[in-house]
Amino acid sequence: MTATVDRVEDAAVRPPDDDRRHRLVAAIGVPVAALVVALVAGGILMGVEGVAPMSVYGEVLRGVFVLDGGLRDTAVVATPLLLLGLGLAVAYRARVFTIGAEGQYIVGAVAATGWATAEGVRGWPGPVLVLTSLMVAVAAGACWAAVTAGLNARFGASVVITSLLLNYVAAALLAWAVRVGIRDPGAFTPQSRPIGAAGLPEVPGPAIHLGFVLALAAVPLAGVLLARSRFGYRVEVLGAGKEVLGAGEARPARVTLAVLAVCGALAGLAGYVEVAGVTERVTPDFATGYGYTAIIVALLGRLRPTGVLIAAFALAALSTGFDAAERGYEIPSSTAGVVQALVVVFFVAGDALAHRMGR
């Protein structure tokens, strides 16, 4: 799979199959190096603060691997990141630079919750409720993303800007939904009714909700979709250049729409999974920026499903671990965010440097 994918991805920059080993090193080496350098930089930052970085990092590792529930919490955080990151990876492969995952995630969650808690639907049997809510979330996320595609196709509006503006519209929608639209009439503060029977059961054993399994299953599915299907082929061709696709049999606007719809569908699914597996209801502060962190996940994962899987876990472990470390050490709660953002900046810079040296 990687061979075909590599070739198309880099077709614009260099001849195919030019020194594969060199590229493999760059593909894995740059993200890993970025992570290491970011951790070192974070360590220096903590050192300046007068906290021993090695003991903080020790606590971070302990928080993930040793403490009770550390791995479980990591998997729970990784679940939405993985789903969102996979969708973004598909879009970015096609060089459709959407940042609308956050909004699609919100819309998916609100729509699914609204559906599952609606009068008349609420009493349905669990499995039916789960399945229909899931479908509602996927459809809602895809439709929200389709707005961006439509604006791009019809008016030539930039995907980056419209998708981001729609995030703010989605945030307003969330505020209205929990205050009025799908509000729990019995609650004092604005929040939705509990999702109840539409909640996802826990998988016996690791005691983690079913959404995690869904997210894991999405990895090979996305892999097959990208490497083996007509859709995957078109994604790669669109990524190589609009003109190429236009010269072929497919319309670029159509493929852009499909790509954004897939991205939105996965984001909507992530929103439902988060409500059904973790928060149980939608509150005003439901959106915590997973949609933005997922951008880092997709980039670090080299826009490959397996890479996204690893990156989602790495970033989830960072945030779980730092949560644990904050209890023992006096470090600002935003430290994990800084380290995560440093990872992506170093990654972008390192990647560009590697490309230049490879030329």
Add this chain to the structure above:
Amino acid sequence: METLLTLATLTAAVRLAVPVAMAALGELVSERAGVLNLGLEGMMLSGGLAGYLVTLESGSPWIGILGGLAVGAFCGAVFAVLVVVVQANQIVTGLAFTLLALSATTYLYERSYAIGQSPPRIPRLSMPPLVVLVLVALVVVWFVLNRTTAGLVLGAAGEAPEAVDALGYRVDRVRFAATVAGGALGGLAGAMLVCGPLGLFVQNVTAGRGWVALALVVFARWRPVPCVLGALLFGFCDAAQLRLQGTATAVPYEVFLALPYLVTLVALMVRARDSRTPRALAVPFVRGGT
């Protein structure tokens, strides 16, 4: 509707428009040179925090604003190193920059005051001088872009970099300078928001105004005067939303929360397809062809 057209709302509209207008002018400068700066939101945030901290230290919001300008220019330089010198992808780098600025400003702000205390407020600047500042920036940007050789070269670097190169100018230097100038105005915009109407910093204080400014540049077809007019339109929507939040209306106030963004989306529909887009926008320039 008549309740919206009061002096208070219009004053609020100007107040809300001022930082957005300044940021849009900054973005305009770098985009005309061919650099799409998606880090603008991050540069506004960085400038805003710098404005807050410098004012806190010095006691003077004017020095704070200068601090915002300087930090904005520094951010612009960092961004320019990445996208002009190293030639990293402008879109991805811009996003990464904004993400970093969001966490970094939160981090620095959180540790700028002791836990448990409420963060101190800073002395505020009144509106008239800030409005004058925007008008001065508007005139300078307009004059430089339209009436000077430097402006001509800058615009050409975003339009036909090969021609600029053939004339003996260094495209990378022109773009670097434009990005630094754009970043400086972005940082200044953030500092004007924090040291002007707000008088305090909070996490993600810009709340997407940098992105609105980016959209405004498209809306304004890369011309300075419409940039400022567009910012006023945004300011008016924002003011309307704030005003109607408190009053009982048939329309939920969240509609007005979304209105500035919806208006910008509509503006993009009207104006997006346009031949005025700099032809080499977001295209790296390599001497001697790629």
